[in-house]
């Protein structure tokens with residue numbers, strides 16, 4: 314039986330986050346330039362988004378470009394930005410057809426103007442869609458996001474808009490870029506690395522972690538389904554005992 318047919322649709326995670334890793338190694342293994350791997354990685358993105366839509370998943374968040382990625386060779390950074398512009402432009406029609414709402418988190422003002430504008434245009438065009446919310450983490454650093462949330466709250470306390478006793482987990486969460494979104498229940502990382510790499514540190518407090526050796530350009534919707542099945546076999550205890558949760 315295919316993985317998809319084994320999934321319990323009543324126990325789907327609401328939100329899946331993915332660290333798409335291994336594009337560079339995939340290309341190198343084939344004797345190609347790293348950017349070739351990023352181009353192939355876009356095909357994986359398309360397939361995985363399609364797979365998420367088929368399951369009627371509500372939130373998918375992709376680590377597309379970290380704040381640290383700005384330190385890569387200039388040519389690679391420029392090529393990724395260019396790839397983003399063309400991909401987002403091309404995908405808008407598909408998002409509309411599949412009822413996908415595009416969203417982005419991160420320090421978006423760092424993006425080249427062309428990329429920022431293309432992204433904003435796609436976000437506005439798809440804003441009323443009610444299916445999958447596809448969030449691209451771009452120029453994203455979780456630590457920066459947390460610092461930014463702390464600053465927002467501090468300035469509200471300073472101005473008297475908030476009292477210090479109003480600060481709780483819910484208020485803090487609502488000041489993160491992901492405010493209003495449920496936390497990911499499942500975090501997938503490809504390429505055999507077992508790291509979180511400054512991704513959604515607050516939000517993954519209770520997420521199940523799934524690591525696969527597959528490099529991102531080889532990852533397809535069946536791999537997503539396999540990860541969901543693995544997640545569904547786990548017992549999520551949230552600090553309680555097995556007897557309590559059963």
Ligand code: FPP
Pocket residue numbers: 333334335336337338339351354355358375376377378379382393396397400401449504
């Ligand atoms: C990680 O592989 C991948 C990236 C930093 C870029 C990911 C970008 C894409 C797949 C393009 C997506 C575009 C859209 C619009 C969603 P790596 O380069 O770190 O691989 P390595 O670890 O093997 O070097």
